[in-house]
Amino acid sequence: MIAMTSTTDAAPALRLSGIDMHYGFVRALDQIDFHVMNGEVVALLGDNGAGKSTLLKVMSGAHQPTAGTIEVHGREVEFPSPSAATHAGIQMVYQDLALVEAQDIATNLTLGREILRKPPLGWLGFVDKKAQRMRSQADLDRLGVRTAAMTRPVEMLSGGQRQVVALARSATRVSGERSGVMLLDEPTAALGYEQTKQVESLIMRMADDGIACVLVTHNLPLAMEVSSRFVVLNRGRKYADIPKSEASPEALVGWITGARPSMFA
Numbered sequence: 001m002i003a004m005t006s007t008t009d010a011a012p013a014l015r016l017s018g019i020d021m022h023y024g025f026v027r028a029l030d031q032i033d034f035h036v037m038n039g040e041v042v043a044l045l046g047d048n049g050a051g052k053s054t055l056l057k058v059m060s061g062a063h064q065p066t067a068g069t070i071e072v073h074g075r076e077v078e079f080p081s082p083s084a085a086t087h088a089g090i091q092m093v094y095q096d097l098a099l100v101e102a103q104d105i106a107t108n109l110t111l112g113r114e115i116l117r118k119p120p121l122g123w124l125g126f127v128d129k130k131a132q133r134m135r136s137q138a139d140l141d142r143l144g145v146r147t148a149a150m151t152r153p154v155e156m157l158s159g160g161q162r163q164v165v166a167l168a169r170s171a172t173r174v175s176g177e178r179s180g181v182m183l184l185d186e187p188t189a190a191l192g193y194e195q196t197k198q199v200e201s202l203i204m205r206m207a208d209d210g211i212a213c214v215l216v217t218h219n220l221p222l223a224m225e226v227s228s229r230f231v232v233l234n235r236g237r238k239y240a241d242i243p244k245s246e247a248s249p250e251a252l253v254g255w256i257t258g259a260r261p262s263m264f265a
């Protein structure tokens with residue numbers, strides 16, 4: 001259920017306040033405040049077990065927080081399920097796990113937004129494969145993504161190519177939505193140089209289109225390249241919130257390893 005309060009355009013695309021999350025006796029998140037504006041890429045950094053994935057799962061409706069509130073464009077919301085978050089314009093990239101192996105790239109890119117053939121075949125649910133291929137290719141061209149031929153089944157793609165297709169699919173779903181928020185969990189894990197560069201430019205293009213992006217990654221060069229702000233978690237607490245102008249790789253490593261004192265304790 002989505003509870004509505006007032007909305008303002010200056011409000012963050014997504015804001016979390018006072019978020020606690022427990023796994024049994026483990027306190028994975030402790031009073032986390034977080035926000036991301038439209039057109040901003042926020043890197044969520046931290047050592048193993050810091051709470052990054054848990055926070056992303058709270059944002060995507062996969063986990064319900066023990067305490068705290070979530071707002072989308074100034075409206076207080078509740079995400080009892082991932083579909084409630086998707087309905088509010090929040091897309092989580094599930095990488096290759098959510099692709100349909102036996103189907104081709106175009107079919108995967110248009111899942112849930114199929115183009116039907118003209119009636120009467122369209123009334124019976126027959127899809128227009130040619131139109132789907134053309135739209136998928138146009139979407140990928142617009143996003144600057146190059147993969148295999150649109151007719152290639154996903155099961156014949158490399159792990160890296162699958163990741164790029166999954167990311168592109170989320171990008172096409174979220175683009176054009178005023179409140180679009182993209183959640184990316186390690187989007188370049190297992191990617192080669194060329195595909196990592198494609199993912200970098202895809203993230204920057206989404207931000208240019210006004211999409212709010214939250215990037216969880218251990219890949220500091222990627223984070224430095226695309227992010228406008230860096231939020232560091234440490235043992236479930238927000239440890240630092242650093243604008244790009246103050247961030248250097250050395251400083252970020254210092255915050256991640258806990259060597260520097262907290263600005264926000």
Ligand SMILES: Nc1ncnc2c1ncn2[C@@H]1O[C@H](COP(=O)(O)OP(=O)(O)OP(=O)(O)O)[C@@H](O)[C@H]1O
Pocket residue numbers: 023026027028046047048049050051052053054055
């Ligand atoms: N399903 C679970 N059950 C119990 N504890 C969990 C579960 N998932 C995560 N945790 C614990 O919650 C804390 C935060 O884990 P989380 O996966 O969010 O960290 P992370 O920052 O994403 O780590 P990594 O970089 O290693 O993926 C850790 O102490 C972890 O052991």
